Amino acid sequence: MDLVLQRLNHMVKYVFVTGGVLSSVGKGIVTSSIGKMLLARGLKVTVIKIDPYVNVDAGTMNPYMHGEVYVTDDGGETDLDLGWYERFLDLNLQIENNITTGLVYKAVIEKERRGDFLGRCVQIVPHVTNEIKSRIRSVAKRSNVDVTLTEVGGTVGDIEGLPFLEAIRQMRLEEGFENTLYVHVALVPILDVTKEMKTKPLQHSVNELRRIGIQPDTIVARCPEMIDSESLRKIALFGTIPENAVFCSYNVESIYQVPLILDEQGMGNFICKRLGFSDRKPDFKEWRNFVDNVLNPEHEVKIALVGKYAGLADSYVSMTEALRHAGAACKAKVCINYIEAEKFEQNPKGIEILRDFDGIFVPYGFGPRGTEGKIMAIKFARENAIPFLGICYGFQLAVIEFARHVCGLKEANSTEINPSSPYPVIDLMPEQRGIEIKGATMRLGAHKIIIKPNTMAHKLYKSEEIYERHRHRFEVNLDYLEALEKNGLMFSGKSADSRRMEILEMPDHFFFFASQFHGEFKSRPGRPDPEYYGFVKAGLDRKLGKPKPEF
């Protein structure tokens, strides 16, 4: 009943998540888990990520330093936390769900230039904070949800974060106590020598939050182990909250267990009660099934990820999660080895290590570094009938490898790598020529793809029309299409006007598949993306000695 009434009154509740002590403590996972606990109780939620950096969006940032750039259906280049929200909550978020300092200031300054504030001095409070609040509210309104979660990136105390914290502080006054909830997530380290849990850094970060005027309603301690009762008591006492408002996100085998362990501690019920929703039993049935498959695999599939940002796992997080979703669907544990492509360039014999893998995966990438090593890995997969999956750059490099070694176009290349290649089989898209501005100018977001019947792609997608997300500037040069196809490369997915090649496969190979788009962004726990599923299943079937993959 309360739900119905709320929808009628369009009353949205707001949950704000802040972080303390360190960044990267898993705030994104806790935020996603809170969403999951609400969703499991039949509530409709959306999530906003605030990134206090001055970039307008994440698109221009190096994945090696900041992790992957996540792409939304509508072409937003966003923080990777949006990926966690989408995976945990099965949402399709939009550009507006990621708010940055750059975006907010850009909007305020544009308004000032237009004369919207004519005569007034434009200030952080109220003009910047108003812009932040209106963006949060407009997402809440457009999404028509019961609860809007907002995660403030960074750590409490960062200079960049202050206007955002001020904005969410004001929202309690404007929306009311019963409609707002502050969650603070902070690290509780365990000392190596004495094995003692230390709550002091957390206490300091709560104090810092209070200095700004925010008293948290609940605290999540991020600790390697479940916090002991003494630490829990201290956190409650110094945080000025009841003991039943303290929760712990401890280390678990799979990240997907986090909503379950927080719910077992009573966090879902606590939040619902505090926000005025009636008591309701959560339904985690499907989620638990998925988690069980992750935790109890019957097989193991070894994947070599041959990339350029292999040193930072977060650079490929959506890809590794998509591989895990696929693994769970085949009851297989997917073991991913990150291999720097450049190593093969320095030591060509080293390529032989790829023989030990059940699948070779070449992910997205930009620029020339490591491309020759990736091409060597693709050649190895093709010649040794090892299942291969290429995504975006991986797709383009597979075309180059085929052109060079099968079609005899020796110096075939992408003009991104060698602008004066005699055979530019991968070239800039016509509409990309002359573009000099780097931000948000690639071909981005979901586009329609037509799939050829009776192909591997058709078998996997079970449809002749799909929509997949993109992020690229280069593509297959149509001048070479005939040569490539004549020699046995099949383009089984194309854009609606047939001018863009989207999927390639090799009918005679055990499993050789690549796409210009990024299937990983639509992969969900319990509903793996078809190309990732096909790849992992093929790896498993080959390992089990089957003559061809069984989908």
Ligand code: GLN
């Ligand atoms: N660098 C290539 C392009 O811009 C591939 C991009 C990618 O892998 N996302 O087209």
